[in-house]
Amino acid sequence: MKSILLLFLTSMTLPIFSCRNKHMGNEQQEPPIIIYKKEKDTSSREKSPVISISDTITPSMIVLCMKDSASSSERIGIKLSNIYNKKLKEVIRLNKLTITGPKIAWYRTSSPPFYFEAGIPVDKKPSKLPKKVYIKNMNGGNAVIAHYYGPYGLTFYAYEVLKEWMKSNDKKQSLLPYESYVGESYDKDGNPIDPYKVRSDIIFPYR
Numbered sequence: 001m002k003s004i005l006l007l008f009l010t011s012m013t014l015p016i017f018s019c020r021n022k023h024m025g026n027e028q029q030e031p032p033i034i035i036y037k038k039e040k041d042t043s044s045r046e047k048s049p050v051i052s053i054s055d056t057i058t059p060s061m062i063v064l065c066m067k068d069s070a071s072s073s074e075r076i077g078i079k080l081s082n083i084y085n086k087k088l089k090e091v092i093r094l095n096k097l098t099i100t101g102p103k104i105a106w107y108r109t110s111s112p113p114f115y116f117e118a119g120i121p122v123d124k125k126p127s128k129l130p131k132k133v134y135i136k137n138m139n140g141g142n143a144v145i146a147h148y149y150g151p152y153g154l155t156f157y158a159y160e161v162l163k164e165w166m167k168s169n170d171k172k173q174s175l176l177p178y179e180s181y182v183g184e185s186y187d188k189d190g191n192p193i194d195p196y197k198v199r200s201d202i203i204f205p206y207r
Helices: 014-021 072-095 156-168
Strands: 003-006 049-059 059-072 104-107 114-122 132-136 141-149 176-179 199-205
Touching: 049 156, 059 072, 072 104, 072 114, 141 156, 156 199
Parallel strands: none
Antiparallel strands: 003 049, 049 141, 059 114, 059 132, 104 114, 104 176, 141 199, 176 199
């Protein structure tokens, strides 16, 4: 495993990357790389996220999934919480499944409305699945991961870093990128945790 610690960008470079990002939704790639961008310019008020890169091998997973959409980046968190903490948790409880890893999400669009899939890795395929819940079998393999600490609205910087890594190392995507939420955004009392202390992984499978 190779690890390079990146204290990503200074406040002077943030506006430049924000401008570049506006055009990335039109790039034709197979499979597509999803680049997140903010709906409002908050770059001047937020410090840069911290990102470290790992070249590794991901394990195979059975993932319990649902699809949904959100009209804004703020609504994504609300929708994900409902899927993870209510709908999928109930399926896991009824089928007596064991959660085997952090929550996962795949994003299909880079601007509103946001279309996404949300999933939780489990130990086995359930015997009964309710409507709109399905299983995604993920094969393990080579992947480069950005370990991200910072506000969710700035995660597009991690995608930029990963794109540059893929280009520099002459790698091609093998599957759609996805995000893994290792840390919790709220404590046990329901209070928000400092986002610079919460880890999210952005994962690019490659060949």
